[in-house]
Amino acid sequence: MEWIAAKKGFDEALARNGDPRPSYDDLVRTLEGFDPEEIARREQLQQVSLVNQGITFTVYGRDEGVERVFPFDFVPRVITAQEWRGVEAGLTQRLEAINLFLADLYSDQKCLRDGVIPHDLVFERGDFRRELIGTRPRHGIYTHIVGTDLLRGDEGEFLVLEDNCRCPSGVSYVLENRNLLSRVFPELFSQYGVRAVDQYPQLLLETLKFTAPRGRENPTVAVLTPGVYNSAYFEHSFLAREMGVPLVEGRDLIVEDDQVFMRTTRGKQRVDVIYRRIDDEYIDPVVFDPSSMLGVPGLIHAWQAGNVTLANAPGAGVADDKAIYPWVPDLVKYYLDEEILLPQIKTYVGRRPDEAKYIREHLSELVVKLAGGAGGYGMLVGPTASSSEIEEFSKAFDDSPEAYIAQPLVEFSSHPTYFDGKFQPRRVDLRPFALCGDGIRVLPGGLTRVALEEGSYVVNSSQGGGSKDTWVLAEQREADVVEGSAS
Amino acid sequence: MRGMLSRAAENIYWMGRYVERSAEICRMLNVGEQLTVELRGLSPEMACQFWRQLDEIYPGSMAPHVEGNNVDEVSLSYLWAYLVGPGNDLSVASSIRRARENARAVREYLTREVFELINQCWLKLDVDVRSAGQRHAEADEVVQRVMREVYGISGAIDRTFIRDEAWLFLTMGMMFERMYRGLLVMQYRLPILLENPADLDIPLHHARVRGVLRSLASLENYRRVHGADLDPHRVARFLLFDEHTPHSVRVCLGRMEQAINILEAGTGMSEAARLIGRMSSRLRYEENELMALGDLETVCAELVASVTEVNDVLSHQYFTT
Numbered sequence: 001m002e003w004i005a006a007k008k009g010f011d012e013a014l015a016r017n018g019d020p021r022p023s024y025d026d027l028v029r030t031l032e033g034f035d036p037e038e039i040a041r042r043e044q045l046q047q048v049s050l051v052n053q054g055i056t057f058t059v060y061g062r063d064e065g066v067e068r069v070f071p072f073d074f075v076p077r078v079i080t081a082q083e084w085r086g087v088e089a090g091l092t093q094r095l096e097a098i099n100l101f102l103a104d105l106y107s108d109q110k111c112l113r114d115g116v117i118p119h120d121l122v123f124e125r126g127d128f129r130r131e132l133i134g135t136r137p138r139h140g141i142y143t144h145i146v147g148t149d150l151l152r153g154d155e156g157e158f159l160v161l162e163d164n165c166r167c168p169s170g171v172s173y174v175l176e177n178r179n180l181l182s183r184v185f186p187e188l189f190s191q192y193g194v195r196a197v198d199q200y201p202q203l204l205l206e207t208l209k210f211t212a213p214r215g216r217e218n219p220t221v222a223v224l225t226p227g228v229y230n231s232a233y234f235e236h237s238f239l240a241r242e243m244g245v246p247l248v249e250g251r252d253l254i255v256e257d258d259q260v261f262m263r264t265t266r267g268k269q270r271v272d273v274i275y276r277r278i279d280d281e282y283i284d285p286v287v288f289d290p291s292s293m294l295g296v297p298g299l300i301h302a303w304q305a306g307n308v309t310l311a312n313a314p315g316a317g318v319a320d321d322k323a324i325y326p327w328v329p330d331l332v333k334y335y336l337d338e339e340i341l342l343p344q345i346k347t348y349v350g351r352r353p354d355e356a357k358y359i360r361e362h363l364s365e366l367v368v369k370l371a372g373g374a375g376g377y378g379m380l381v382g383p384t385a386s387s388s389e390i391e392e393f394s395k396a397f398d399d400s401p402e403a404y405i406a407q408p409l410v411e412f413s414s415h416p417t418y419f420d421g422k423f424q425p426r427r428v429d430l431r432p433f434a435l436c437g438d439g440i441r442v443l444p445g446g447l448t449r450v451a452l453e454e455g456s457y458v459v460n461s462s463q464g465g466g467s468k469d470t471w472v473l474a475e476q477r478e479a480d481v482v483e484g485s486a487s
Numbered sequence: 488m489r490g491m492l493s494r495a496a497e498n499i500y501w502m503g504r505y506v507e508r509s510a511e512i513c514r515m516l517n518v519g520e521q522l523t524v525e526l527r528g529l530s531p532e533m534a535c536q537f538w539r540q541l542d543e544i545y546p547g548s549m550a551p552h553v554e555g556n557n558v559d560e561v562s563l564s565y566l567w568a569y570l571v572g573p574g575n576d577l578s579v580a581s582s583i584r585r586a587r588e589n590a591r592a593v594r595e596y597l598t599r600e601v602f603e604l605i606n607q608c609w610l611k612l613d614v615d616v617r618s619a620g621q622r623h624a625e626a627d628e629v630v631q632r633v634m635r636e637v638y639g640i641s642g643a644i645d646r647t648f649i650r651d652e653a654w655l656f657l658t659m660g661m662m663f664e665r666m667y668r669g670l671l672v673m674q675y676r677l678p679i680l681l682e683n684p685a686d687l688d689i690p691l692h693h694a695r696v697r698g699v700l701r702s703l704a705s706l707e708n709y710r711r712v713h714g715a716d717l718d719p720h721r722v723a724r725f726l727l728f729d730e731h732t733p734h735s736v737r738v739c740l741g742r743m744e745q746a747i748n749i750l751e752a753g754t755g756m757s758e759a760a761r762l763i764g765r766m767s768s769r770l771r772y773e774e775n776e777l778m779a780l781g782d783l784e785t786v787c788a789e790l791v792a793s794v795t796e797v798n799d800v801l802s803h804q805y806f807t808t
Binding site: 051052053054228233237238240241245246247248249251252262263264265266267269 | 489490491492493494495496588591592594595599602603606607610652656750805
């Protein structure tokens with residue numbers, strides 16, 4: 001079987017000479033033992049399994065509201081215990097600083113007064129909710145669940161691409177991918193001590209209960225979804241099922257006397273903690289978008305009265321705004337008096353005239369994104385774009401340069417991915433998930449998204465990306481690998 | 488018993504109704520195919536009548552009307568219309584699609600097995616919808632397959648579902664649909680068979696009585712109780728009042744009564760429980776009085792009106808709080 005190493009960027013599995021890296025040695029050997037027919041049979045099995053289980057996401061745009069299976073590549077990504085220690089420490093530090101930043105921003109705003117971050121930059125952000133200033137959520141936690149997108153640079157170092165502090169999705173695929181791989185390719189696990197991920201629902205429930213309003217000893221937790229037509233509905237349903245809590249829609253909830261109730265067959269039942277998967281704009285038509293049919297009138301007021309916990313808290317989205325991102329290292333220094341552990345990518349901000357000029361002149365070299373965008377929409381990957389695409393994009397950029405940020409194209413890492421009987425390099429990112437409750441806990445692993453098209457940098461599921469199982473090795477395995485390499 | 492979300496209770500009730508409905512339609516189509524074969528050479532009019540009565544048993548369906556008594560044309564048209572017919576909200580495909588939509592909305596209440604079986608059933612039917620052919624043999628194959636799959640779904644429900652409130656609403660949905668459609672079958676198919684058999688061709692007559700029993704999965708059960716004597720009066724009483732056959736109105740209502748009694752244990756009697764209880768008592772203790780109300784069509788029509796009221800009251804009481 002042929003293994004093709006990446007020509008550009010860091011190859012996570014293969015060294016420059018084409019030999020497997022130590023942590024991949026056993027995996028490559030095991031995969032070599034399969035013939036293409038057997039792999040095809042098992043891939044078919046995994047595809048059928050995904051379809052039958054309805055493990056899907058909904059795509060908008062080209063095919064309105066079509067359910068699609070998230071493509072899964074069976075070659076797992078391996079992260080050593082040592083590498084993971086760095087990621088874990090970096091994410092913990094980042095989440096701690098972000099929560100301190102949000103608590104400050106919605107109270108004393110010391111960081112603005114001290115000039116750590118420009119106040120006009122913050123106030124311009126649509127996700128900064130002035131109406132929430134003065135509200136302090138339980139334990140001061142604003143963002144309870146965070147998914148941070150990481151890339152690996154030329155030397156394999158992890159770099160932070162962006163944070164997702166509102167409703168990060170993808171964790172259900174982390175659990176289902178592990179479940180699927182262990183059933184369809186059990187042999188792959190035989191030589192590895194892979195850290196488990198299936199504790200996540202329990203950790204999430206503990207986190208949510210920890211933040212329940214004071215005096216609610218046995219809190220009722222619910223997951224709030226926009227409904228079955230939402231692109232991440234599978235995940236909402238999955239998490240509710242795994243935690244054993246109700247999955248509610250806005251129309252299931254009512255607010256009376258600043259308390260939230262769900263409509264049940266036995267009348268109204270109080271709800272204490274809501275893991276909301278609805279964006280701020282739509283969550284309460286009284287405070288935000290009045291035309292929203294998805295939200296719950298009065299919910300924000302109930303939250304401000306301290307009678308219900310919303311996770312993540314409204315207003316938390318300002319922290320993951322792409323325009324705020326360049327200042328995160330300064331925020332870490334300011335709040336924790338520490339240097340940032342996980343490095344970031346050099347970022348140009350369109351609102352600064354000199355940087356806007358630089359972006360305009362270097363569109364063909366940069367990745368330019370809408371500061372408030374997500375899902376790969378409104379984005380230009382300059383080095384791979386055609387001249388007409390660049391020209392068209394430059395018009396949009398000139399209309400509102402302040403809406404954009406730009407970064408140099410990072411030749412991020414590739415990972416062997418199986419196509420046509422060969423293991424071919426495809427670019428991957430990583431979205432680990434961290435929970436902030438009684439301490440910060442990072443799920444060992446995360447969602448590895450893979451750009452399935454050869455040469456592509458776009459890993460988003462909505463634009464042709466797939467996923468892989470992500471293995472974080474236990475400490476013991478690490479010792480074995482080192483010992484094996486030495487001998 | 489803890490309360491459950493009203494919306495989820497409604498979804499699961501309707502999931503039960505749609506799963507049951509798909510089985511009922513499949514069985515009806517299967518019987519129709521067999522009757523067509525039996526009656527084609529003897530009485531094509533009767534065979535066509537069987538198919539056309541589907542419009543009454545499934546009122547509001549969008550199945551196209553076919554003129555004339557060309558039995559092959561009529562049967563093929565109805566068969567496809569009620570199997571995968573585009574635009575027919577009362578087809579097997581539509582029922583399974585809606586069962587799946589409801590299942591998706593309450594997936595956190597379902598076991599993995601139940602959801603997967605419903606999902607698989609729809610995914611295969613979706614292919615059939617898009618590639619619907621025009622032959623009896625193909626339709627037969629799909630009907631047989633869906634029947635097996637729906638029995639699989641029912642088995643998974645029985646073997647894997649926790650007996651909680653969701654289960655009770657699911658049971659009520661399934662029993663309601665079975666009872667309601669059964670009554671409509673009796674209302675439209677049995678009266679003509681109650682006419683003096685001496686005026687009719689006996690083999691034809693028996694074929695149609697058997698068809699009614701088989702449509703309601705009760706032929707073998709009837710024979711075990713009453714032997715081979717296919718007396719339509721006895722068949723009508725069996726389908727209405729028998730206390731053991733799973734498709735009798737009495738058994739369906741009894742299971743609904745059990746479910747609502749568990750649901751409301753410890754609370755006062757609700758309007759829905761009162762209605763179900765009253766109807767159930769009539770079927771248990773007032774068999775002769777009920778049958779004396781008029782001809783069978785009248786009796787069935789009255790029972791249909793009563794069960795429709797049960798559905799409305801259940802919806803109002805539990806789903807629109």
